Amino acid sequence: MSYIKKPAARHPKLRVNSLGLTVRDYEGSMSTLCAGCGHDSVTAALVQAFFELEVEPHRLAKLSGIGCSSKTPAYFVSEAHGFNSVHGRMPSVAAGANAAHRDLLYVGISGDGDSLSIGLGQFCHAIRRNVNMLYLLENNGVYGLTKGQFSASADIGSTSKGGVANQQGPIDPVNTALSLGATFVARSFSGDKNQLVPILKAGLSHNGFAFVDVISPCVTFNDHQGSTKSYAHTRSHMHEVIETDFVPLKTEITTEYSEGSVQGITMHDGSVVKLHKVADEYDPTERRAVLDYLADVGSRGEIATGLLYLEESGADMHGFENTVDRPLVEIPFADLCPGSKGLEEVQKEWW
Amino acid sequence: MHPTDTRDPQYYHRVVDCQWACPAHTNVPEYIRLIADGKYTESYMLNRESNVFPGILGRTCDRPCEPACRRTRVEDEPVAICRLKRVAADLRGEIDHLLPKAAVEKNGKRIALIGAGPASLTVANDLIPLGYHCTIFEALPKPGGLMRTNIPSFRLPVEVLEEEMDMILNMGAEVHYNHRIDSLKELLDEGDFDAYFVGTGAPKGKELNIPGRTEGDANIHIGIEWLESIHFGHIDSVGEHVLVIGVGNTAMDCCRSSKRLGGKDIKVMARKSRPYFKASPWELEDAEDEEVEILVDHSPQCFVIEDGQLKGMIFDLVEWEENDKGRLVSTKHGETFIQADDVVLAIGQDNAFPWIERDIGIEFGEWDMPVVDRATFMTTREGVFVGGDAAWGPENIIWAVEHGHQAAISIHNYCQGVPVTDRPPYGMNLVSTKMGIHEWRYSNDYDPVLRTEMRYADLEKRLSDMKIEAELGFDVKETVREVERCLNCDIQTDFTTNLCIECDACIDVCPVTCLTITHNGDEDDLRQRLMAPAENIDQAIFASESLPQTGRIMVKDEDLCVHCGLCAERCPTAAWDMMQFDLLNPYAGHQSWPEKAITASTTSV
Numbered sequence: 001m002s003y004i005k006k007p008a009a010r011h012p013k014l015r016v017n018s019l020g021l022t023v024r025d026y027e028g029s030m031s032t033l034c035a036g037c038g039h040d041s042v043t044a045a046l047v048q049a050f051f052e053l054e055v056e057p058h059r060l061a062k063l064s065g066i067g068c069s070s071k072t073p074a075y076f077v078s079e080a081h082g083f084n085s086v087h088g089r090m091p092s093v094a095a096g097a098n099a100a101h102r103d104l105l106y107v108g109i110s111g112d113g114d115s116l117s118i119g120l121g122q123f124c125h126a127i128r129r130n131v132n133m134l135y136l137l138e139n140n141g142v143y144g145l146t147k148g149q150f151s152a153s154a155d156i157g158s159t160s161k162g163g164v165a166n167q168q169g170p171i172d173p174v175n176t177a178l179s180l181g182a183t184f185v186a187r188s189f190s191g192d193k194n195q196l197v198p199i200l201k202a203g204l205s206h207n208g209f210a211f212v213d214v215i216s217p218c219v220t221f222n223d224h225q226g227s228t229k230s231y232a233h234t235r236s237h238m239h240e241v242i243e244t245d246f247v248p249l250k251t252e253i254t255t256e257y258s259e260g261s262v263q264g265i266t267m268h269d270g271s272v273v274k275l276h277k278v279a280d281e282y283d284p285t286e287r288r289a290v291l292d293y294l295a296d297v298g299s300r301g302e303i304a305t306g307l308l309y310l311e312e313s314g315a316d317m318h319g320f321e322n323t324v325d326r327p328l329v330e331i332p333f334a335d336l337c338p339g340s341k342g343l344e345e346v347q348k349e350w351w
Numbered sequence: 352m353h354p355t356d357t358r359d360p361q362y363y364h365r366v367v368d369c370q371w372a373c374p375a376h377t378n379v380p381e382y383i384r385l386i387a388d389g390k391y392t393e394s395y396m397l398n399r400e401s402n403v404f405p406g407i408l409g410r411t412c413d414r415p416c417e418p419a420c421r422r423t424r425v426e427d428e429p430v431a432i433c434r435l436k437r438v439a440a441d442l443r444g445e446i447d448h449l450l451p452k453a454a455v456e457k458n459g460k461r462i463a464l465i466g467a468g469p470a471s472l473t474v475a476n477d478l479i480p481l482g483y484h485c486t487i488f489e490a491l492p493k494p495g496g497l498m499r500t501n502i503p504s505f506r507l508p509v510e511v512l513e514e515e516m517d518m519i520l521n522m523g524a525e526v527h528y529n530h531r532i533d534s535l536k537e538l539l540d541e542g543d544f545d546a547y548f549v550g551t552g553a554p555k556g557k558e559l560n561i562p563g564r565t566e567g568d569a570n571i572h573i574g575i576e577w578l579e580s581i582h583f584g585h586i587d588s589v590g591e592h593v594l595v596i597g598v599g600n601t602a603m604d605c606c607r608s609s610k611r612l613g614g615k616d617i618k619v620m621a622r623k624s625r626p627y628f629k630a631s632p633w634e635l636e637d638a639e640d641e642e643v644e645i646l647v648d649h650s651p652q653c654f655v656i657e658d659g660q661l662k663g664m665i666f667d668l669v670e671w672e673e674n675d676k677g678r679l680v681s682t683k684h685g686e687t688f689i690q691a692d693d694v695v696l697a698i699g700q701d702n703a704f705p706w707i708e709r710d711i712g713i714e715f716g717e718w719d720m721p722v723v724d725r726a727t728f729m730t731t732r733e734g735v736f737v738g739g740d741a742a743w744g745p746e747n748i749i750w751a752v753e754h755g756h757q758a759a760i761s762i763h764n765y766c767q768g769v770p771v772t773d774r775p776p777y778g779m780n781l782v783s784t785k786m787g788i789h790e791w792r793y794s795n796d797y798d799p800v801l802r803t804e805m806r807y808a809d810l811e812k813r814l815s816d817m818k819i820e821a822e823l824g825f826d827v828k829e830t831v832r833e834v835e836r837c838l839n840c841d842i843q844t845d846f847t848t849n850l851c852i853e854c855d856a857c858i859d860v861c862p863v864t865c866l867t868i869t870h871n872g873d874e875d876d877l878r879q880r881l882m883a884p885a886e887n888i889d890q891a892i893f894a895s896e897s898l899p900q901t902g903r904i905m906v907k908d909e910d911l912c913v914h915c916g917l918c919a920e921r922c923p924t925a926a927w928d929m930m931q932f933d934l935l936n937p938y939a940g941h942q943s944w945p946e947k948a949i950t951a952s953t954t955s956v
């Protein structure tokens with residue numbers, strides 16, 4: 001952490017978006033994480049994505065559990081709504097908030113400990129419900145906040161700072177999400193904003209659960225030679241499967257790709273996600289093929305990155321529940337609550 | 352782009368905008384920090400090393416540093432660099448024991464200094480401690496040159512002037528007052544001296560030869576002569592209506608002096624409009640505060656004399672327009688008479704060297720000026736040097752001082768048999784300021800306060816007496832506030848390529864978006880590809896060597912960095928460090944540091 005506040009001085013030529021905001025207006029308070037933490041870079045990528053998507057701060061809700069990663073909502077968009085919940089319970093808080101107010105933009109921030117250990121059940125059910133939110137798992141292979149114990153994402157053979165090798169098999173969050181039917185699955189790296197920012201923008205525009213596993217090195221406990229979640233290891237083993245280009249609504253598509261290598265997917269808000277395939281045979285809309293491909297890549301010890309799977313047509317939680325379009329919070333209490341008479345009528349269905 | 356050589360002292364020097372802009376390269380940020388620490392004496396002495404006259408310059412300097420100040424790039428107004436210098440001079444303690452002393456053993460070399468202005472005095476300041484015998488010839492009864500005769504005492508009290516000149520003269524300069532040199536040839540022929548320095552200034556005020564000039568002579572004055580007469584008490588009053596012709600700094604001193612000599616209706620007459628005024632903005636402000644009127648687009652046509660008495664002047668009313676060659680041309684659209692009892696001409700100064708013969712090996716060139724080498728200050732006759740306003744026309748005190756330093760180096764070389772072109776190198780010290788994880792040896796917190804306003808002596812009181820200093824100077828409270836505005840541009844962000852793990856932390860935290868990691872390219876291309884384009888080409892961009900993990904490079908646009916140190920604070924590997932840069936200015940006799948010296952360790956202390 002730093003003792004001084006970030007100086008108010010800013011570059012005089014910063015771009016201003018249609019809301020009259022600069023990228024700096026999407027910042028939060030000074031980070032208290034260790035210097036060099038990958039999570040801070042993920043925060044910076046989010047700030048960039050919000051700025052570029054011209055998100056109105058008061059339309060954003062930030063939710064998190066416990067962990068260094070879960071602390072980061074304090075470091076972006078100070079004006080947004082926020083809820084720092086208990087360890088592993090962010091998904092249900094998000095589901096509840098989304099049920100009550102479907103018009104907000106939900107961003108959940110979690111860690112590998114928060115999502116794959118204590119919160120694994122919650123994580124799985126949020127995927128099943130297809131809660132409309134961006135779910136970021138800032139993955140460093142350790143419990144950073146409690147001083148570096150292996151987490152459930154640690155690879156076999158990856159060592160602790162003290163040199164002890166992990167022996168238990170990892171839970172791969174991307175695999176888990178795909179298996180459970182997630183509709184948007186991506187993996188990226190905190191040290192590669194060119195890749196991460198468009199993925200975040202696509203995820204924020206997705207109608208449903210947008211899952212992004214971000215390798216986000218822990219400089220203090222897991223950035224050493226024996227680690228498979230270090231900056232150096234991630235860089236030398238990254239295998240980019242898809243390059244993502246996010247084209248907002250109303251923007252002309254100018255980038256040119258060779259025929260057949262690009263798949264354009266229109267999101268429910270009208271924006272287009274262009275997926276530029278680095279590997280020819282890869283189809284980001286074929287769940288089983290994606291799982292196979294990733295298994296191959298994984299077996300070579302490589303880390304597949306990019307927007308790996310996308311399905312825009314499915315129903316989200318509100319679709320399943322067939323709820324009204326209007327956010328429940330905006331419906332007057334009298335209309336929302338049927339009263340004891342009305343309730344009796346409803347209950348008669350089961351008599 | 353090739354990796355930047357930050358071990359060349361001039362790279363970091365350029366980042367310290369004020370020091371780079373200061374002709375004498377005064378270490379501004381360090382003197383401001385010393386003031387912040389209450390070390391006024393140390394601050395004064397640090398100033399004195401480069402600019403020799405901190406008390407004088409703290410009031411009168413032309414301040415080329417201020418428009419250059421980095422603060423102007425993140426807000427409107429620069430740090431009050433000059434007024435802080437005065438604080439050091441006003442609040443300093445005893446310094447006698449710290450001042451340079453004449454060498455106990457003389458080196459037998461004798462130097463003639465012609466004119467006792469700031470240029471000559473600086474030469475004496477640098478040479479007497481090295482054992483030289485300096486003899487000054489001054490036409491007037493007192494030393495100081497234009498600093499004394501032309502800068503009025505409401506801007507520069509005589510005590511301040513004399514005290515600082517005495518620090519030099521009391522080292523044992525031999526001074527001959529009322530001794531005008533009328534023939535350089537004679538002086539050279541006498542052969543008493545090993546080297547000669549001409550510091551005679553630009554002593555001739557420009558004339559305005561329009562009808563009525565001779566007839567009205569009794570009430571038409573040449574600005575610089577008139578100010579000199581006021582200084583020596585030969586003039587102590589002026590008529591009620593005064594016209595000052597010209598709108599440079601001399602004009603400002605003339606109009607403000609008129610106010611104090613009893614003038615009521617004082618008008619400064621400008622041929623052009625405001626954007627073209629030569630006077631410094633603060634001098635214009637001060638004059639207008641004292642209820643001087645400034646009239647624009649009035650071009651003098653003639654003096655009006657009735658019965659041998661000056662009555663006023665007729666001016667053409669003009670409009671200015673740029674012609675197709677980009678030159679300003681005027682068209683007249685009327686004329687007007689303006690009443691005047693006295694007219695002061697303040698339209699510029701010229702050099703005049705009637706006393707330098709043209710057959711003594713000193714070549715004269717354009718404008719009938721001696722040909723002087725820009726680096727060595729030597730004329731075409733070996734052993735004769737020129738500096739200050741005498742060299743290339745009117746400048747200011749701080750340039751005269753720098754000329755003096757450079758000429759002293761040359762004179763020393765010349766007398767020691769070293770080629771004058773062998774200039775001693777600049778050096779630098781670079782020391783980490785890290786004290787702890789988030790602690791630095793400087794105040795890195797950015798303070799958004801605006802520039803501190805100067806307080807002035809009560810208007811009526813100050814106009815009643817020429818000797819009352821107009822500016823009151825900063826008190827301690829104002830000083831404490833103003834010092835925090837300095838961004839410590841000398842605390843350099845110093846990068847060690849092989850430590851960087853490309854975590855992006857520095858890039859994410861930088862408040863002014865000046866860091867980027869990207870693939871290399873040529874400079875023009877890189878400047879466009881940064882997090883924010885680097886459009887100010889007067890400021891360097893730093894490029895590292897190839898980074899270990901990806902082979903990309905770290906690029907820093909030096910333009911807007913506020914030296915907050917957050918990049919270094921957020922860097923997990925100390926690839927960025929905040930290093931205090933101390934430029935080692937070469938002076939006569941201090942030629943010992945090796946070229947590109949980094950005399951202190953570059954690691955944390």
Ligand SMILES: Cc1cc2nc3c(=O)[nH]c(=O)nc-3n(C[C@H](O)[C@H](O)[C@H](O)COP(=O)(O)OP(=O)(O)OC[C@H]3O[C@@H](n4cnc5c(N)ncnc54)[C@H](O)[C@@H]3O)c2cc1C
Binds near residue numbers: 465468554575
């Ligand atoms: C009205 C006015 C206001 C100014 N205000 C400022 C200001 O606020 N800040 C600033 O930085 N600058 C100011 N300047 C400019 C500044 O004073 C000069 O640039 C500076 O003094 C030049 O120094 P110098 O040593 O070259 O010569 P000078 O100061 O001109 O000194 C030359 C000396 O040589 C003597 N001399 C000349 N000929 C001979 C000879 N033949 N024999 C013997 N002695 C001789 C003269 O009497 C004089 O004492 C001002 C100038 C004027 C005219």
Ligand SMILES: Cc1ncc(C[n+]2csc(CCOP(=O)(O)OP(=O)(O)O)c2C)c(N)n1
Binds near residue numbers: 115140145
């Ligand atoms: C109910 C509960 N159990 C355990 C803890 C202790 N604890 C705090 S953070 C944490 C792990 C966080 O790991 P991760 O989600 O990976 O976050 P990181 O710090 O690595 O970003 C644990 C086990 C807790 N705070 N609450």
Ligand code: SF4
Binds near residue numbers: 368369420838
């Ligand atoms: S901010 Fe301070 S160090 Fe930087 S240019 Fe201004 S006075 Fe000099």
Ligand code: SF4
Binds near residue numbers: 914
């Ligand atoms: S010191 Fe570092 S963080 Fe601060 S402005 Fe300069 S480059 Fe940016």
Ligand code: SF4
Binds near residue numbers: 850851855922924925
């Ligand atoms: S914070 Fe340090 S290690 Fe990280 S990118 Fe910047 S210089 Fe490199």
Ligand SMILES: [Mg+2]
Binds near residue numbers: 111138140142143151
């Ligand atoms: Mg973790």
